[in-house]
Amino acid sequence: MDYTNERVLVMKIIRVRDAKEGGRKAFDIMNEEIKKGAVQVLGLATGSTPISLYEEIVTSSLDLSDKISINLDEYVGLSEESPQSYHYFMKEHLFAAKPFKKSYIPDGLATDEAAECQRYDQVIKENPIDLQILGIGKNGHIGFNEPGTSFTKKTHKVALTESTIEANKRFFDKAEDVPIYAYSMGIASIMKSKQIILMAYGDGKVDAVSKMVDGPVTTEVPASILQQHPNVILIVDEAAAAGLA
């Protein structure tokens, strides 16, 4: 489905040299917003992209113990003790050093999948996200909302695409170990966040970044819907920005 006739806003783009500088910029923006009292609930992402931001947070004096965090996604079938789970990732990169008052992540081991999605939607409803951190997949996915996902989706179980399994296999011993399903916050919920910071680094993201910013708003490039969000900041390094108009 094409959404080109909808209102398209101009995204704010910050160009940085590399992920290190990008993490610092993202941290400065987040820190300012927190100081202003504008952030009670932080939406968090996994993957290699937000690591430099989390490093900045961990080495800062920022106290998050009165804040709430809500993560985007989790692999179906992995427990929080599994080193490849997003739960584990968050503990390792952020929560161990900077605990929140409460942190929410979908439960990869939930036995009732529909109930887990409903539970997560309720969490998001009760804790509206003030600032959402995002990365982007090579195919333009955000969270685990793969191409073709309706923009109206809330939390759902996703069948991961070949390209995402291929991209994420670096975190596993072999491609066969990568779970083929995940729970993901839906695009409708991401779009409700008051503010979004999306970071993209490296030449592997050139295509996704250029389609997200300059291409038509289409479910084939999930991140392109962000053109219709009123408050998005993109932090891109030179390599990822190479295809921008």
Ligand code: GLP
């Ligand atoms: C995964 C995550 C996304 C992330 C993407 C890109 O699919 N579910 O939230 O944005 O990977 O990962 P990376 O930052 O490692 O390139």
